[in-house]
Amino acid sequence: MQDSRSASPEDQPYHGVSYGEAFRIWLRVAALSFGGPAGQIAVMHRILVEEKRWISESRFLHALNYCMLLPGPEAQQLATYVGWLMHRTLGGLMAGGLFILPGIIAIMGLSWIYALYGKVGFVAALFFGLKAAVLAIVLEAVVRIGRRALKNPVLVGIAAAAFVAIFFFDAPFPLIILVAGLIGYLGARANLPEFQVGGHGSQSEAEADNLLGEHLPDHARPNTRRSLRIAAVCLALWLVPVVALLLLLGDGNVFTQIAIFFSKMAMVTFGGAYAALVYVAQQAVDTYGWLQPGEMLDGLGMAETTPGPLIMVLQFVGFMAAFRDAGALHPLLAGTLGGLLATWVTFAPCFLWIFLGAPYIEVLRGNRSLSDALKAITAAVVGVILNLAIWFGIHTIFRDVHPVEWGILNFDAPVWGSVNFWALLLSAAAIIAMFRLHVGMLPTLAATSAAGIVLYAAGLIT
Template sequence: MTVIDGADRQDGAQPTLSELTAVFARIGCLSFGGPAGQIGMMHRSLVEEKRWISEERFLHALNYCMLLPGPEAQQLATYIGWLVGGIRGGIIAGMLFILPGLFVMIGLSAAYAVFEDTAWLDGLFFGLKAAVLVIVVEAVIRLGRKTLQTGFLRVIAALAFFALFFFGLPFPLVVLGAGLAGLAAAKMGDTPDLPLARTADLPKKRTPLRAIGSLLLWIAIWQAPLFLLWALSAPESLAAMFSFFSRMALVTFGGAYAVLAYVAQVAVEDYAWLHPGEMVDGLALAESTPGPLVLVLSFVGFLVGFREASGLGVIAGGALGAVLVAWATFVPSFIFIFAGAPFIERLRGNAVMSAALSAITAAVVGVILNLALWFGLHVLFTEVAKFSVVPSLGLIVSVPVFSSIDPAAVALFIVSAVLLFRFRLGLVPVLCFCAIAGLALRLSGLV
């Protein structure tokens, strides 16, 4: 098994593929809470507990993933899997980050399509969100302490948070701006000393011909289902759906919410795949499942297959539609990592580019802080209002309706914090405890 960063590793042993599979299977099953929670969970598991990669390597990978379209947490899992296990490790890590949530989404979509009721999900996942919020807070604290070592980097983090929380700027734009600021600072010599990778630790240079060949191969794998649909004379709606979501996968900058409104409009008004309001129900399902929030798109695929490919059987047709959308949506993430990560890794040996990436790292702390605050507001309060501070500048603040505070969620959040910070209990016991507590509270009618 090829390991790319031998000297940059921490003191943990090199994982075997079976160990990598077990760890990422657990992460995939417990990856609730959106990208902030998922990144925090990977940081805790892979850097703090397993010590498979260093803090610097983790952040370097995260910087690159934040610039890409698509689910950054799944791309980060793929990148880290590639670092410690080569191509096979990347495929295993990336797939296991998706598959548990996809299986759950298919099951929930089937229940929705047949029974048209999702209210029972509220009790099942109520407690998990409070526990995940603690994981997010812990990730912000850990990354902030280890990353924001200079005044320049602290300013970058603050500006990134301000741009996201008050102006709602897209993640990639904020991260790219931070990189340019770091590059300018490096040119002026106003950067801290940074640890650079030794030449022996860097991946070998790839010839342009080999890089292009690899890219074309992955693109062919990505679009293979489309040719199969045409060859098998499948319902035209399935091919149209696959083509549409393939295009969406290349422009989903800024996370799932940035593209969901557009997808909902097109799916309802242009293609009539969904009825009005069904996208909201799908979003509720996605927020209650592990994995990337963009899995909500597989809910759309399920309904299309359920209604248009019923010749296979309504459930089988729905499952086919969900898998097709997941393939169109997530395979590009593997392409971005396997094609781009070798070049990104070589930047670790360049002082100027490393300085620019350190600024991006600081911005990422601001990004995760924004995600944590947004997630916290929606976990601890049942109502969050938008307040316009300076309308002419588009300055808008999310403000909780304090009368809507959820005492049960607050209590579970505090208990989770005590268990994690004070008693150092593991993630799985804390998540299981909160899930059971949340379900019990819901069944008893207390929430």
């Protein structure tokens, strides 16, 4: 490694990693960011903690727990956090921006293909197969994140309660998060052993052996003037386009609806990508009618097969919404603009949350009450992901559902006579492949997609 004393502070920060080297590493992280948030976090951990030793295990998990608490995609925000920690605001923009760039390009290309040929038999059959694998992938995410987060019966109970609250009673996710965090905080304050799940002891030698060390750089210290300046710039970049569309086009225009809907989504969908998809799927399908439940699963399959955050499926939703309500524009141009608009208003706030909040989170490292509150929140997120898995499973395996509303109960129940045998068979095969045979995500997606095409060619699905 180059001696940092021979370089200017701008080119060579105190940890010795230049902007050029950081760009190459973040580009590598972006290129390998398949598999949803669980896989992406695992890739970042392997590269940043184990291979490059830029950041310690405890600091990485501290940042991750904060990002799990935020609205939006936790993996992209984690990349932004570490990039900011190492190279200030420019580093955060570089890490967070590169993390989503491959997905933007890939999802846009697939959206064009889907819009032009999605109803063609073999393309529809391919996406029929994708849905089965997506269900297995989401279930695997529940298991993988659950193993990491649910360290004792109390945290398991929090996850179970969160699932029941959101699935059966349609409880607001912010309320679930607030209650879980309060339970974790009070448990730590009461010094209950059930909440002391590790991470409070002294650092191991391996954790201490990293370039950042335990150093708190100047830009990571809270500064009111700097915070206000960052907030003003980020809010302007996020909200000025939204207000301009509202004033120029009115609230009935599809572009205005996309801008307002996804801006609202960026503020209220806590718990990362899977939790956001619960909100988006229900609103985009049931409230706006932009697409059908099956099409939402098609978009999710696209996001699972491409690099970048799983929440890139929102670009597909924005694309299809504008494509089908193009007005005077060419449908493909309208769809492209709608997809990019959805992406902009979804990810612009993510940088705000990190640049504004991360300095305060950094100075709270080692605070046991905060740490345990974050762990309880992570447990609640597991229950929300399980809710998503069941919601997608119902809409994948059954052709029809009916709403159940009885007092405070409010959920969708499958119509048992509408089961799709081939969807059930492919979903079961994908689950066995991934859970029992340990087949990777991409081979499973490829196999179920090929199976869908074979079934179509044989006349077994239409």
